[in-house]
Amino acid sequence: MNKQKMAKLVFAVACFSITKLHAQHSLSGQVRSDKNEVVPFAVIGIKDSQLSVTSNAEGKFNFRNLKPGTYILITRSLGYLDKTDTLIVNANSVFDPELAQSNKQLDEVIVNATRVDKNSGMAFSNLDAETLKKQNLGQDAPYMLNQLPSVVVNSDAGAGVGYTGLRIRGSDGTRINVTINGVPVNDAESQGTYFVNMPDFVSSTNNIQVQRGVGASSNGAGAFGASINFQTNELKDKPYANVISTAGSYDTYRNTLAAGTGLLNNKFTLDARASSITSNGYIDRARSNLQSYYLAAGYYGKxxxxxxxxxxxxxxxxxxxxxxxxxxxxxxxxxxxxxxxxxxxxxxxxxxxxxxxxxxxxxxxxxxxxxxxxxxxxxxxxxxxxxxxxxxxxxxxxxxxxxxxxxxxxxxxxxxxxxxxxxxxxxxxxxxxxxxxxxxxxxxxxxxxxxxxxxxxxxxxxxxxxxxxxxxxxxxxxxxxxxxxxxxxxxxxxxxxxxxxxxxxxxxxxxxxxxxxxxxxxxxxxxxxxxxxxxxxxxxxxxxxxxxxxxxxxxxxxxxxxxxxxxxxxxxxxxxxxxxxxxxxxxxxxxxxxxxxxxxxxxxxxxxxxxxxxxxxxxxxxxxxxxxxxxxxxxxxxxxxxxxxxxxxxxxxxxxxxxxxxxxxxxxxxxxxxxxxxxxxxxxxxxxxxxxxxxxxxxxxxxxxxxxxxxxxxxxxxxxxxxxxxxxxxxxxxxxxxxxxxxxxxxxxxxxxxxxxxxxxxxxxxxxxxxxxxxxxxxxxxxxxxxxxxxxxxxxxxxxxxxxxxxxxxxxxxx
CATH class of the missing domain: 2.40.170.20 (TonB-dependent receptor, beta-barrel domain)
Structure with missing residues (x-):
């Protein structure tokens, strides 16, 4: 083989290798419901990445410039259950996610208006129910947030039960906007939030978003350091009951009973919780006797x-x-x-x-x-x-x-x-x-x-x-x-x-x-x-x-x-x-x-x-x-x-x-x-x-x-x-x-x-x-x-x- 042919062969192999190395593919499709109806404006995201697109009025979407590999696709739309699909992309691919109708996502409309996501350009942290459950042994809500950035908590009684508070970026509770399902909680006069008045509320919380800085527009007292937004329990399809008992230092006891009917006749639901927390506190005589209940009744139409x-x-x-x-x-x-x-x-x-x-x-x-x-x-x-x-x-x-x-x-x-x-x-x-x-x-x-x-x-x-x-x-x-x-x-x-x-x-x-x-x-x-x-x-x-x-x-x-x-x-x-x-x-x-x-x-x-x-x-x-x-x-x-x-x-x-x-x-x-x-x-x-x-x-x-x-x-x-x-x-x-x-x-x-x-x-x-x-x-x-x-x-x-x-x-x- 002469030198000219050899050079051409090497060049061709190199070009082929570079092409394979930098191969970029597309993933497109159309989001449809389980009734074969087009689902417009659904959000399709790729797990463990920053990529997401929104389907158009015809439910169509398109990801471009994807490298070959395995992707986990998460599709969300109001009125439908979230859908997770695992796909292998090694060429230009087409996939049509199918969503099942559900009213569970409608609950999110309550809090969506005051929340932010990665598209807002603001600093925030989310805590889901599973994360909260692992921490919740009866201490007040501020202690559930203690691991988040810029958060410092305090307790009058010394052990997290009773009067507690927090500061975010140095701003105290009078400068932190708190809402529950979008409803303002801060005291109208002092502008502070007294979490002692909501004992064991975390047990009825589906998720919490903490926005640091001014954050998005909200209801109630203006945020001057942070915002804390609670969303209460979401719809549960099946009947359930939950009994929780905890005990510990300083004669601290917490007992919680929660139950729900699930979705009755595919339309009605009833949830209830009752809690009791008592503690003598670390500080002399700083005892607490706290009771609470939570009751939710809902009608879920089409x-x-x-x-x-x-x-x-x-x-x-x-x-x-x-x-x-x-x-x-x-x-x-x-x-x-x-x-x-x-x-x-x-x-x-x-x-x-x-x-x-x-x-x-x-x-x-x-x-x-x-x-x-x-x-x-x-x-x-x-x-x-x-x-x-x-x-x-x-x-x-x-x-x-x-x-x-x-x-x-x-x-x-x-x-x-x-x-x-x-x-x-x-x-x-x-x-x-x-x-x-x-x-x-x-x-x-x-x-x-x-x-x-x-x-x-x-x-x-x-x-x-x-x-x-x-x-x-x-x-x-x-x-x-x-x-x-x-x-x-x-x-x-x-x-x-x-x-x-x-x-x-x-x-x-x-x-x-x-x-x-x-x-x-x-x-x-x-x-x-x-x-x-x-x-x-x-x-x-x-x-x-x-x-x-x-x-x-x-x-x-x-x-x-x-x-x-x-x-x-x-x-x-x-x-x-x-x-x-x-x-x-x-x-x-x-x-x-x-x-x-x-x-x-x-x-x-x-x-x-x-x-x-x-x-x-x-x-x-x-x-x-x-x-x-x-x-x-x-x-x-x-x-x-x-x-x-x-x-x-x-x-x-x-x-x-x-x-x-x-x-x-x-x-x-x-x-x-x-x-x-x-x-x-x-x-x-x-x-x-x-x-x-x-x-x-x-x-x-x-x-x-x-x-x-x-x-x-x-x-x-x-x-x-x-x-x-x-x-x-x-x-x-x-x-x-x-x-x-x-x-x-x-x-x-x-x-x-x-x-x-x-x-x-x-x-x-x-x-x-x-x-x-x-x-x-x-x-x-x-x-x-x-x-x-x-x-x-x-x-x-x-x-x-x-x-x-x-x-x-x-x-x-x-x-």
Whole structure:
């Protein structure tokens, strides 16, 4: 063979090899129903990749440039069951997915309007029912979210039962929007969410989405750090029953009974759950007695769903919110609780047994969902929440004037008048409120490339605040249940938003979300023009909150995204009632830029999200006394949160899995002025000390938080999981003073889950968790205040210690 022929042969072989190496194929088809009807606008995705397409009006779809191999196709459409198919693609292929009709997917219409996906360009995490079940041993909902990026949890009682809370990116519960089935949950006045009022609610939850940053437009309080969206249990086709019992440290017990009829006559369903949780808590006397139930009744027609949901929570918890003074912690008395403490005439200390918080909250929701056709669906929801309760306190040395009681005069044997200026008493501070409203969303898919959601809602709140004296050492002129104050408040909150998804190319999506929100407060406030007379006042705001995002699939495995979102937030009740018009703080504004990438393979998921949250007029406490003598929040002109959130999860063969996340951030106030009360040594002259700071850390905003998980699967249906949580230093105020801070901590937990199936009982689940395996000594929350006497500064820190090594174990029986 001559050299010329040899060269041609080599060139031909090389070209053939390159062609085979880079062969790209297409996968096309038409989505049809089990009744052979075309299913338009179905979403067809490839598992373990970023690839997805939407079928057109004729149900047709097409994937291009697929490499040869095996693909798992997941097809979803409203009104149909999800379908999973495994295909081998080694040439241009045609496959027609067939979907079975079902109303189960219609339940998702309730939450879809306020949720985001990879096309939105925003940062989010999803937790499904199976993941929640493995963690749920009776602790409150915040602890179910503890492994998510940028999440830090806290507990008053020290072990996750009772009063708990969380911060996301350093933002506390008053800045986190919480919804259940799209219905706002945040308290209308304080804007916080009290998860203690919803004990064991996770047992009735199908999934949770946490959006970090501003997130998508939602109902209720504006999200200023994150949003948490709960979707309750989905339709179950078959009858079921589930019994769960857990027990553990600090006499913690949880019993749950859940049952459902399944789909009766292919149209009706009824689900119910009842739960009881009791615990003595790690902190002294920090006991909790929690009860709840959940009830859902539904009608599932061919294209419509009518669903009624009622859930109630009742809590009675011994107060532990004073926390433990730092001196006691240093001396080893980590469980000391000053709540309820008083002294008798001989100076002996006692603890009032009913220093409790007692509250009941009853929630009602009525959802109507209708799929008009393949392009158009809508949801209308009405809701009502009734809340009532009080906290009770034994108070010593109280001035009569503070309780609208006359100062009594007593006569001793020599007829000398003795004036009693103060008294011990027991008081109850009540909150009785009603919250009602309606929300809606209309979903329209114009084409396979263009979809709209129009939504909104209007909610009204009416609250009564009043205090009563239940007993007094010296009763003066008071009657039984003497009422010493009564205030009312009304808040109306309305919003409307339009969300648009546009897909100009198969791998490019543009998301636009425009919201207008109006808030009106009516309250009894102070008038600065007439000697601080208390009179009815009204304050209203109208906000425009635009958001835009873009998502681009670089390859089948790599997705990049970016978004910009603006949010505005009104002050809370205390900001209004503890100020005059002159000193009243302004609303806050947040501009949030997010950008990131996600990489998905069969056994590996990696993500990086970068954020820049720029605040204008953020509200903070600085110790200053305003014109009515109150320590009210004030606006700081400029502040920011900037950081990166990294995630990595991997399946390491048949027996191991590992994953985790780390968030690194800077959280700064550009200029901050601290005010500290000051007096002379004789306490006759009072003033305030003032100090200016620049570029200081925002309180409770750690620069690093991480969660690492290692799972071992020694046999089928058994998982042994080790979790390491690290939280960096958290400052108790905005001065970045390490002497007023919560030290960094590292906590290791271990969890065991094992499921077996028997003929008598279809599924038996065993659960066991050891928390704080290494008995680390750490605190999860706190507060601080300082005082100058002459030139001597005294600082007092109070913190919430967490429990050392403790455990919860349980068993679940499914029928």
């Amino acid at each position: 294209k419509s769903v009518l669903k009624f949901i009622n859930f109630l929570g009742q809590e009675r918890t011994y107060q532990a919110w004073n926390y433990v003074d730092e001196d006691s912690i240093k001396k080893g008395n980590r469980t000391y609780n000053s709540c309820g403490e008083y002294y008798d005439a001989n100076g002996k200390v006692h603890y009032y047994k009913n220093e409790v918080d007692n509250y009941k909250q009853n929630n009602f929701q009525l959802h109507f969902i209708h799929q008009v056709n393949s392009k158009f669906s809508f949801n209308i929801t009405g809701h009502y929440t009734k809340g009532a309760g009080y906290y009770e306190q034994y108070k010593q040395g109280q001035d009569f004037a503070d309780y609208n009681m006359e100062t009594p005069t007593f006569y001793v044997n020599d007829s000398t008048n003795v004036v009693i200026n103060s008294t011990d008493l027991i008081r109850r501070k009540w909150l009785d409120n009603d919250f009602a409203g309606g929300i809606f969303n209309l979903n329209y898919s114009a084409t396979s490339k263009l979809a709209f959601t129009l939504g909104g809602g209007y909610n009204t709140y009416f609250g009564k605040h009043f205090g009563r004296v239940m007993w007094a050492q010296y009763a003066s002129n008071s009657e039984l249940d003497h009422e010493y104050y009564f205030e009312t408040a009304n808040k109306n909150d309305g919003n409307i938003y339009l969300k648009t998804n546009y897909k100009p190319m198969s791998n490019l999506n543009v998301f636009v979300d425009l919201q207008v929100r109006n808030v009106e407060h009516r309250f009894l406030g102070l008038n600065d023009s007439i000697l601080f007379e208390i009179k009815p006042q009204t304050q209203s705001y109208t906000f425009f909150n635009p958001k835009v995002g873009v998502s681009y699939d670089v390859t089948s495995k790599l997705n990049v995204y970016a978004s910009f979102a603006m949010a505005n937030k009104e002050p809370n009740r205390n900001d209004f009632v503890q100020s005059t018009v002159k000193s009243r703080p302004k609303p806050e504004q947040l501009m949030d830029i997010e950008a990131g990438l996600k990489y998905q393979m069969k056994n590996i998921y990696a993500a990086a999200n970068f954020y820049n949250m720029q605040y204008k007029d953020q509200l903070v406490l600085n110790g200053a006394i305003n014109d009515v003598g109150a320590y009210n929040r004030v606006n700081v002109a400029k502040s920011f949160r900037r950081g990166v959130e990294l995630e990595l999860n991997a399946n390491l063969g048949k027996y191991f899995a590992a994953g985790g996340n780390v968030a690194l951030s800077q959280n700064k106030i550009e200029k901050f002025i601290e005010f500290i009360d000051s007096s002379d040594a004789s306490y006759s002259v009072y003033t305030q000390y003032k100090k200016e700071y620049s570029n200081v850390d925002i309180s409770f905003s750690t620069n690093i938080v991480s969660s690492i998980m290692l799972m071992i699967k020694p046999i089928k249906n058994m998982e042994i999981t080790f979790i390491n949580k690290y939280v960096g230093r958290q400052y108790l105020d905005n001065t970045a003073n390490s002497k007023r801070s919560i030290d960094p901590y590292n906590v290791v937990d271990a969890r065991f889950n094992y499921t077996i199936k028997t003929k008598l009982i279809p599924e038996i689940g065993f659960m066991f968790s050891i928390y704080n395996l290494l008995s680390a000594k750490y605190e999860t929350n706190g507060y601080t205040f300082s005082y100058y006497t002459d030139t001597k500064l005294s600082t007092y820190n109070y913190k919430a210690p967490a429990a050392p090594l403790n455990f919860l174990g349980g068993i679940s029986l499914k029928f």
